[in-house]
Amino acid sequence: MSGYAVFLRGINVGGINIRMADLRDALTSCGFADVKTLLASGNVVLTSEQGAAAVKQQIEECLRTSFGYDAWVVVLAAGRVAELVEACPYPEDDRETHTYITLASDAAMLDELDAAGAALEGSEQKRLGPEALAWLAPAGGTLDSPFSKISSKARFKATTTTRNLRTLIKVRDAAAALS
Structure with missing residues (x-):
């Protein structure tokens, strides 16, 4: 069994509301183990015998069937989340700026x-990896920042999702507990 971090795109915003208990139940019923949700913004850690690509496909199908929306997720091995957090050169907490990490399931779109x-x-x-x-x-100005406006364009919707560094640290810590 391998541990994975799963980042759902666009839930609990824009009319797609999913309770975390319902998400946990759906993923468990779709065959995933050790399912734990973090925060209410679509962060999940779980274990599976499948590889990351198969986990991504199965979760997207599970969410589409269970909740009736066009689901997109980014799936990373638990250890990879730790590597990305470590590689980030920006501060976890700063009064002037917030650090975000955009995750992608398609390297060309992230390019x-x-x-x-x-x-x-x-x-x-700073590019942290593919x-x-x-x-x-x-x-206080994240949504108005020029980069945020670019990253929220529809063409990136199916392949990217963004989390703040503090959230990724929480996901890293929860994913580490899977091992």
Whole structure:
């Protein structure tokens, strides 16, 4: 059994509301073990005998069937979440800025997002790997930041999701407990 972190895109915003207990029950009924949800924004750790690609496919099918929406997730091995947190050069907590990590299931789409962000004046970002890009936003102005506006475009919807660094640290710690 391998431990995974699963990041759901777009739940509990925009009319797609899923209770975490219902999410946990659905994933358990779809054959996953040790399912634990974190926060109410679609962060899950679980174990499976399958590889990450198969876990992604099975979870998306499970969510579509159980909750009736077009589900997209990013799945990372538990150890990879720890590596990404460690690789992030930005602070966990800062009064002036917030640190975010955009996770992707498609490296080419993240390449495109990375290039678009790099072209922005004053943008501060760092590629952490083929599946992750760390970036900063001013405190209190995340949704209005130029990078946030680019990353929220529809073309990235099916392949990316963003979490703040504090959330990734909580997911890392929960995923470590699976081992």
